[in-house]
Amino acid sequence: xxxxxxxxxxxxGGLDSATTLGIAVSRGFECLxxxxxxxxRHLREVKAAEAVAKFYGVRRHVTQKMDxxxxxxxALTAEVAVPKDxxxxxxxxxQKLEGIPITYVPARNMIFLAFAVGFAEVAGAADIFLGxxxxxxxxxxxxxxxxxxxxxxxxNLGTRAGVEGKRFKIHAxxxxxxxxxxxxxxxTLGIPYQLTHSCYxxxxxxxxxxxxxCLIRLAGFREAGVTDPIEYL
Amino acid sequence: xxxxxxxxxxxxGGLDSATTLGIAVSRGFECLxxxxxxxxRHLREVKAAEAVAKFYGVRRHVTQKMDxxxxxxxALTAEVAVPKDxxxxxxxxxQKLEGIPITYVPARNMIFLAFAVGFAEVAGAADIFLGxxxxxxxxxxxxxxxxxxxxxxxxNLGTRAGVEGKRFKIHAxxxxxxxxxxxxxxxTLGIPYQLTHSCYxxxxxxxxxxxxxCLIRLAGFREAGVTDPIEYL
Numbered sequence: 168x169x170x171x172x173x174x175x176x177x178x179x180g181g182l183d184s185a186t187t188l189g190i191a192v193s194r195g196f197e198c199l200x201x202x203x204x205x206x207x208r209h210l211r212e213v214k215a216a217e218a219v220a221k222f223y224g225v226r227r228h229v230t231q232k233m234d235x236x237x238x239x240x241x242a243l244t245a246e247v248a249v250p251k252d253x254x255x256x257x258x259x260x261x262q263k264l265e266g267i268p269i270t271y272v273p274a275r276n277m278i279f280l281a282f283a284v285g286f287a288e289v290a291g292a293a294d295i296f297l298g299x300x301x302x303x304x305x306x307x308x309x310x311x312x313x314x315x316x317x318x319x320x321x322x323n324l325g326t327r328a329g330v331e332g333k334r335f336k337i338h339a340x341x342x343x344x345x346x347x348x349x350x351x352x353x354x355t356l357g358i359p360y361q362l363t364h365s366c367y368x369x370x371x372x373x374x375x376x377x378x379x380x381c382l383i384r385l386a387g388f389r390e391a392g393v394t395d396p397i398e399y400l
Numbered sequence: 401x402x403x404x405x406x407x408x409x410x411x412x413g414g415l416d417s418a419t420t421l422g423i424a425v426s427r428g429f430e431c432l433x434x435x436x437x438x439x440x441r442h443l444r445e446v447k448a449a450e451a452v453a454k455f456y457g458v459r460r461h462v463t464q465k466m467d468x469x470x471x472x473x474x475a476l477t478a479e480v481a482v483p484k485d486x487x488x489x490x491x492x493x494x495q496k497l498e499g500i501p502i503t504y505v506p507a508r509n510m511i512f513l514a515f516a517v518g519f520a521e522v523a524g525a526a527d528i529f530l531g532x533x534x535x536x537x538x539x540x541x542x543x544x545x546x547x548x549x550x551x552x553x554x555x556n557l558g559t560r561a562g563v564e565g566k567r568f569k570i571h572a573x574x575x576x577x578x579x580x581x582x583x584x585x586x587x588t589l590g591i592p593y594q595l596t597h598s599c600y601x602x603x604x605x606x607x608x609x610x611x612x613x614c615l616i617r618l619a620g621f622r623e624a625g626v627t628d629p630i631e632y633l
Contacts (some may be wrong), residue, residue, distance in 0.1 A: 285510070
């Protein structure tokens with residue numbers, strides 16, 4: 168049995184969560200990965216998570232199945248069109264225009280973190296890694312530092328481990344980074360970006376290149392001065 | 401459309417959550433009920449939740465399916481024997497003996513509350529009712545007032561509604577009550593206790609009478625001076 172500290176990493180299969188896993192590994196954590204099959208429009212994302220987890224040889228990769236469509240309310244889970252080509256500068260648009268994107272899924276990160284805490288408790292991990300970042304921060308309320316901090320408190324008050332004196336720590340290492348900084352960091356760490364997936368509306372394995380996720384990703388690679396290794400329509 | 405304020409009530413089908421729903425209804429809330437089919441050993445509980453929700457004619461009753469056995473770690477979800485006949489004074493035992501019961505499911509209330517917040521946000525409800533109480537408080541870390549308060553903060557920081565100025569409130573009306581007080585209150589409100597289910601290890605519809613849940617329930621009815629209307633082996 169390894170002596171490394173264990174961490175649970177929330178792994179969606181996107182660029183951010185893959186980078187987050189790479190960061191956790193680089194910090195010496197023995198990582199467990201947690202993904203969700205929550206009624207997304209497609210499972211391309213789940214496949215990407217599996218590939219990234221395999222690349223890193225994580226100790227255990229759990230994909231939690233559940234249906235967030237039960238409640239409705241988001242373009243990512245309901246039968247609502249994914250918005251395309253919203254502005255030429257997606258980061259600016261995303262930070263300044265409409266309040267909260269239609270792709271926001273109510274309480275998603277809250278639900279994901281609650282599961283991560285349960286997994287961490289059972290696996291004897293006290294560290295949880297979450298790939299939220301400044302770009303998401305602009306639109307999604309559950310990507311803000313205050314939210315992450317408040318959830319850490321919940322984890323420490325609401326678990327056996329917390330009560331017994333273990334301190335949970337929720338790491339959000341990308342929080343203050345731009346997409347280009349994330350990609351720079353990731354390339355330094357050798358993150359397998361060719362295995363990741365970000366698109367909200369892919370055709371097979373190919374990304375659409377026009378949804379918010381693609382626009383933000385493409386702008387990040389452009390700004391970082393490197394070519395995105397995945398395929399676009 | 402009704403003018404009543406909407407509330408989401410977490411409804412397990414047990415005595416406490418049924419009483420909590422009755423309290424929410426008595427306070428004039430238009431109630432939505434949320435139950436979970438999470439890999440319990442049996443679905444008797446889910447059936448009870450349906451019966452209680454129907455009795456109250458809730459606006460909507462959602463049973464969220466998910467598998468908490470993925471992580472393991474509890475007698476309620478894993479292949480571990482449910483403890484029986486632990487002491488003659490179950491309340492005392494439960495409050496003083498072993499730290500946290502084996503029937504504790506890691507992060508369960510955290511996960512349930514996160515879903516309740518998502519449901520509330522989609523349904524336009526700002527109030528969430530949760531039937532945690534003083535007896536549970538003793539053993540389960542996620543049944544303590546500080547945990548509930550901390551989660552309320554998470555709900556207000558991590559949702560669109562919270563960001564837009566709606567204040568979520570998590571009500572735990574049973575928190576300071578003994579089981580006998582809960583039953584007294586419930587009988588005053590006409591809670592259909594005959595429809596509820598508490599047993600961890602029933603045979604068909606019949607409760608075992610010997611697990612922690614049965615012992616606590618039976619002691620509560622005894623102390624309240626009334627007969628429990630459900631069937632025991």
